[in-house]
Structure formats: C-alpha cells, structure tokens
Amino acid sequence: MADKYRIFGAEVSPYSVKVRSYFRYKNLPHEWIVRDSNTMAEYQKYAKLPIIPAVATPGDEALQDSTPIIETVEARVPEPSIHPDNSALRFLSELIEEFGDEWGNKWMFHYRWARDADQVSAAERIVGAMMPDSPAEERAKMAEGIRERMVGRGWVIGSNEQTAAMIEESFKQGVALLEKHLAGRKFLFGGRPSLGDFGLWGQVYNAWTDPTPGAMLKAEFPNTCAWIERMLDPKAEGEFETWSSLEPTLSPFLERDVRLFLKWSDANAKALAAGDEEMSVDLDGQEWKQSVGGPQKYHAKTLREIRKKYSAVSSDEEVRKILADSGCLEWLSS
Numbered sequence: 001m002a003d004k005y006r007i008f009g010a011e012v013s014p015y016s017v018k019v020r021s022y023f024r025y026k027n028l029p030h031e032w033i034v035r036d037s038n039t040m041a042e043y044q045k046y047a048k049l050p051i052i053p054a055v056a057t058p059g060d061e062a063l064q065d066s067t068p069i070i071e072t073v074e075a076r077v078p079e080p081s082i083h084p085d086n087s088a089l090r091f092l093s094e095l096i097e098e099f100g101d102e103w104g105n106k107w108m109f110h111y112r113w114a115r116d117a118d119q120v121s122a123a124e125r126i127v128g129a130m131m132p133d134s135p136a137e138e139r140a141k142m143a144e145g146i147r148e149r150m151v152g153r154g155w156v157i158g159s160n161e162q163t164a165a166m167i168e169e170s171f172k173q174g175v176a177l178l179e180k181h182l183a184g185r186k187f188l189f190g191g192r193p194s195l196g197d198f199g200l201w202g203q204v205y206n207a208w209t210d211p212t213p214g215a216m217l218k219a220e221f222p223n224t225c226a227w228i229e230r231m232l233d234p235k236a237e238g239e240f241e242t243w244s245s246l247e248p249t250l251s252p253f254l255e256r257d258v259r260l261f262l263k264w265s266d267a268n269a270k271a272l273a274a275g276d277e278e279m280s281v282d283l284d285g286q287e288w289k290q291s292v293g294g295p296q297k298y299h300a301k302t303l304r305e306i307r308k309k310y311s312a313v314s315s316d317e318e319v320r321k322i323l324a325d326s327g328c329l330e331w332l333s334s
C-alpha cells in the first residue's frame with residue numbers, strides 16, 4: 001500500500017489543478033505527477049478514460065473525474081470540510097462548482113484557442129510539459145500540431161463565430177461580478193474555500209496563465225487575482241459566512257451568469273434528448289447556436305447530477321427562495 005495519493009495531471013488542465021488544490025487544502029499526503037512521456041505508462045494503469053486528472057489512492061484504487069474524486073475523498077476525510085454547514089449555502093457552492101466545470105471551461109478554452117498569442121503560448125506549455133526531454137525542434141513541430149488540432153476544436157465547447165463574442169462578454173461580466181464579491185473576502189463563501197471555489201478557480205486560474213485573459217485579469221481585477229493566487233495553496237483563514245452577508249454581491253452572479261448557464265444546459269439536454277444536431281437558445285436577447293453531439297452529453301449528465309443534489313434539499317425554504325429570486329429555480333426543478 002502506497003503512503004500517498006498520486007495525482008496524474010498537468011498545469012494546463014483546469015480539472016487537474018482543481019483536484020491538486022483540494023488535496024493541498026485537505027493536507028493529504030500526495031504526489032503531483034505530470035502526465036508526460038515518462039509517466040504515461042503508469043498513468044494508463046489508472047486511467048479508464050483518456051483524461052486527466054487521474055488519482056491513485058494509497059490503496060491503489062483509481063479515481064477519475066474531478067467532482068467524484070473530490071466527493072469520494074471528502075467522504076473519507078471530512079475535515080476541514082469544503083461544504084458550508086448551512087444546506088442552502090452548501091447547494092450554492094455545489095452549483096457554482098457545476099458552473100465552473102461546465103461554463104467556466106468555455107471561458108478558459110475559448111480564450112486559449114481563439115487568438116495567435118494564446119494558441120502559441122498554450123501549445124508550447126503543453127508540449128514542454130508532455131515531452132520535457134525531446135529536442136527543441138521536435139517540440140516545436142509537436143506544438144504546431146497541437147495548435148492546429150485545438151484551433152479546430154472550438155465546437156467541443158460551443159465556441160463559433162456566433163458565440164465567440166457572447167463567451168468573451170460572459171467572461172468579462174462574470175469576472176467583474178466576482179471582483180466585487182471578492183472585495184474584502186478571501187473565498188467565495190467567506191474565510192475558507194468551498195467546493196465552488198475549487199471548481200471555478202481551476203478554470204479562471206488557467207485563463208490567468210494565458211496571455212489575453214491573463215492580461216485582462218491582471219489589469220482590471222486585483223481581488224480576483226489575489227483569490228487566484230490564494231487558491232493555489234488555500235488555507236482556512238476564517239469561517240464560512242451566512243447568506244445575509246454574501247447576498248449583496250453573490251446574488252448578481254447567480255442572477256446573471258449561473259442562471260444563463262442553467263438555461264443553456266437545459267436547452268443542451270433537451271436538444272440531445274430530441275436527437276437534434278444543433279441547439280439554439282435565447283440568452284437574454286442574444287441567440288446562442290451550436291452543434292450538439294458526443295462532447296455535449298457530459299453536460300446533460302452533470303445537469304442531472306446537480307438537479308439530483310437540488311432535489312435532496314428542495315424542501316429547504318431558504319434555498320428555494322434564493323434560487324427563485326435569482327431565476328435559477330426553474331432550470332433545477334424540471
């Protein structure tokens with residue numbers, strides 16, 4: 001039996017760094033193993049799906065998919081808890097995690113592959129981590145190949161001519177709301193990190209490492225940048241707050257960003273169920289149109305999961321009111 005967890009991941013993978021920050025916060029003995037040409041064979045022993053992160057537990061069990069990884073470990077090592085005691089706040093944190101994983105990823109992925117500077121930077125970092133021992137010439141060739149492949153894959157996250165500006169606007173407005181919320185506050189729910197912080201942070205941290213969104217964050221959003229740096233190795237610095245102190249600045253984020261994401265996710269699930277190849281949804285007066293297929297099935301699955309989590313707390317008056325007031329309820333209770 002190993003004495004540590006092993007996390008196979010990469011710095012450029014938002015879900016990998018999300019899990020690594022969680023392990024750091026929980027103070028769990030772990031080794032961060034960059035999945036590269038040297039560690040690939042070992043990674044493949046644990047990875048049922050060809051994705052990172054993959055975690056090997058001290059008992060040599062294989063875990064994949066960041067949300068179940070965190071849920072499994074949290075059930076085994078509950079302290080310090082990443083869930084507020086209050087069930088309404090706990091659900092909001094889970095909802096923000098879902099938002100980060102499924103919509104924050106559109107922000108990150110779109111910016112990473114939309115412009116030359118970001119494409120070059122990301123492709124170089126991916127190759128630098130994957131093939132550290134290869135000659136520069138080989139790495140440059142590989143980086144060009146990755147760049148070409150990824151630039152053509154915007155459809156995976158629904159980035160296309162019609163949605164590009166909507167995604168960028170969503171990032172700018174979303175981060176502007178976070179910036180206000182993080183003024184004088186260490187984490188999204190108060191003095192310690194929640195599940196919602198880990199999920200959203202993995203994406204925003206990765207965007208911060210990319211030239212275009214990184215420059216924007218550094219120029220305009222100092223509170224968000226401080227949170228990004230704090231979340232790399234987060235420590236409990238206080239307690240979770242109550243809804244009354246969070247509400248003034250967290251409500252606007254739920255009302256705009258999370259509500260629109262849920263509306264999109266509902267439309268995506270309906271299009272898949274109907275066997276459509278395209279989906280279109282009105283997001284506050286702007287039409288979002290994208291192809292749907294294999295990659296979008298995962299969003300439908302996580303929508304079912306978050307609805308299940310909502311249904312477990314739906315008798316709680318406080319959570320119903322918060323979700324109804326922010327326009328999120330109708331997408332969670334269907």
Ligand SMILES: N[C@@H](CCC(=O)N[C@@H](CS)C(=O)NCC(=O)O)C(=O)O
Nearest residue numbers: 013014015050051052053065066067
């Ligand atoms: N839902 C999964 C998503 C994992 C995922 O999409 N990982 C990406 C990197 S961020 C991946 O492994 N892509 C294929 C690859 O890098 O080989 C999770 O939360 O862990």
